[in-house]
Amino acid sequence: MTTFEDVERKYCWAVEHMDFCTNAALNDNFSSHATWIHPPTLARWLHGSIDEFAQEFYRYRRTFETEIPAQSERIGKQYNDIDFIIWQSGDRIFAKYPELRGELA
Numbered sequence: 001m002t003t004f005e006d007v008e009r010k011y012c013w014a015v016e017h018m019d020f021c022t023n024a025a026l027n028d029n030f031s032s033h034a035t036w037i038h039p040p041t042l043a044r045w046l047h048g049s050i051d052e053f054a055q056e057f058y059r060y061r062r063t064f065e066t067e068i069p070a071q072s073e074r075i076g077k078q079y080n081d082i083d084f085i086i087w088q089s090g091d092r093i094f095a096k097y098p099e100l101r102g103e104l105a
Contacts, residue, residue, distance in 0.1 A: 002064040004071050011078045014057040015085065021046040021053070022089040026096055040097045047100070050089050054082045 025043040061079075066072055094101045 002060070004064065004066065004068075007061055007064050007075060007078075010057055010060045011082075014053045014082065017053045018050045018082075018085050018089065021050045022085075022092060025089075025093050040100060043093050043097050044100055044103065047090060047093050050086060054086055057082055 025046040028039075058079075061075060064075075066075075
């Protein structure tokens, strides 16, 4: 049975990975041996990963039911936070790579 603490851990895990992907997509410091990296392609892939981490949190959250208002409120805030991170990361990636806007929107 999924507990509230399990959902909290999954939320923290998802946010951490989403932040990592956003930062990696915006990073311009590639090592000299990685000349094969095409930054817009990497950003496209990382944006997809951000969405996958969010979807995994949403799926996991559906395995937990609560009658406690404070827990429901906290989980609602987590949903909003995840949605905001998706929007913000996409906005930042699109600002750097405007050619991706139509592909990822």
